[in-house]
Amino acid sequence: NAGVTQTPKFQVLKTGQSMTLQCAQDMNHNSMYWYRQDPGMGLRLIYYSASEGTTDKGEVPNGYNVSRLNKREFSLRLESAAPSQTSVYFCASSRTPGGRLQETQYFGPGTRLLVL
Amino acid sequence: DAKTTQPNSMESNEEEPVHLPCNHSTISGTDYIHWYRQLPSQGPEYVIHGLTSNVNNRMASLAIAEDRKSSTLILHRATLRDAAVYYCILRDVPGSARQLTFGSGTQLTVLP
Numbered sequence: 001n002a003g004v005t006q007t008p009k010f011q012v013l014k015t016g017q018s019m020t021l022q023c024a025q026d027m028n029h030n031s032m033y034w035y036r037q038d039p040g041m042g043l044r045l046i047y048y049s050a051s052e053g054t055t056d057k058g059e060v061p062n063g064y065n066v067s068r069l070n071k072r073e074f075s076l077r078l079e080s081a082a083p084s085q086t087s088v089y090f091c092a093s094s095r096t097p098g099g100r101l102q103e104t105q106y107f108g109p110g111t112r113l114l115v116l
Numbered sequence: 117d118a119k120t121t122q123p124n125s126m127e128s129n130e131e132e133p134v135h136l137p138c139n140h141s142t143i144s145g146t147d148y149i150h151w152y153r154q155l156p157s158q159g160p161e162y163v164i165h166g167l168t169s170n171v172n173n174r175m176a177s178l179a180i181a182e183d184r185k186s187s188t189l190i191l192h193r194a195t196l197r198d199a200a201v202y203y204c205i206l207r208d209v210p211g212s213a214r215q216l217t218f219g220s221g222t223q224l225t226v227l228p
Contacts, residue, residue, distance in 0.1 A: 004159075033215065042203065042218025043160065058215060090159045092216075101148045101207045102167070105216055107159030 001026050004108035006091050012114045013081045021076040021111050023091030030097040032074035033105065034058075034066060036087040043090060049074055051097040081115045088112050120204045125223040128194045136189040136222055138204030143184050147208040151178065151189050152216070153200040160203065160218070163189065199226045 007022045025032065030051045035043040035058075045058030049068040063085060065077045074093075078085060091108040094100075121139040128134040140149070151163040164171055164178045166187075171178040177190040191198055201221040 035215075040220070042220055043216070044218075045215040048215065092159075101146070102165060104162040104165070105160075107161065110157075110159050 003027065004091055004093055004106050006089075006108040006111050008111060009109070010112045012116065013078075014116050015082060016080050018077065018079050018081065019113075020078075021089055021091075021113075022073070023075065023108060024073045025091075025093040025106070026072065027093060027095070027106065028071070029093035029095050029106070030071070031094045032068065033092040033094075034064075034074070034076045035090045035092065036060065036085075037090060037110075038087050046076065046089075081113075083115045086113060086115045120206055120219055122202070122204055122219065122222045124220065125225065127225045127227060128191075129227050130196060131193050134191040134194045134198070134224065134226075136191075136202050136204075136224065137186065138188070139186045140204070140206055141185045143206060144208055147184075147206045149178065149180060149184075149187050150205045150207060150216070151176070152203045152205065152218075153198075154203070154221070155197075155200045160216075163202070194224075194226045196226050196228060199224055 004025045033048040034046040037043045044060050046064050047066040049055045052071045055066050067075045089111045092105040094103050094105045150165040152160040153163050154160045164176050166178045179188045201223050203218050203221040
């Protein structure tokens with residue numbers, strides 16, 4: 001199993017450009033998440049999907065949109081990139097719909113995004 | 117999620133045990149204590165979790181104080197590969213079960 005995969009690994013954008021970050025998991029998990037990590041800080045939740053067909057905002061959703069394409073894939077779109085969105089983006093998944101208190105989340109390797 | 121307090125950094129010698137502390141004085145009876153770690157340039161990785169009793173797995177042990185206001189992650193023999201940021205996370209109210217709330221964690225340096 002590959003676990004959680006993310007593409008691309010690195011990306012440089014100019015202010016105002018758009019892009020989509022891709023995430024896929026092969027563990028048949030129901031819940032998927034997008035986090036961002038700024039330098040020296042912990043991760044913050046952007047959006048999550050408790051199950052196929054549902055998405056909800058997390059702590060820092062402004063400037064982002066998401067699509068849960070199917071059970072495997074969860075994409076994050078930046079419509080008009082800003083320098084404040086320079087960050088490392090992590091996708092994660094967990095088994096049950098909506099997650100449980102004792103449940104593990106599995107993380108991808110991250111996408112490093114620089115917005116100039 | 118309730119707040120946790122961890123030291124910013126710790127050092128250990130290779131092949132020696134490491135005890136990483138976490139204070140969570142406002143923990144409630146239903147909070148699970150989770151530990152994740154993040155190796156350089158990688159995504160976070162689950163280490164261990166527990167509720168009340170001490171827990172062991174192939175990676176580490178988790179010792180939970182009797183009053184549950186603190187816990188300690190124990191790496192029995194540190195290796196260079198264990199150098200990472202270790203996060204202690206509490207998960208409580210089901211409504212917030214969707215996300216992991218990461219603090220700043222403890223940067224563990226392992227010396228050869």
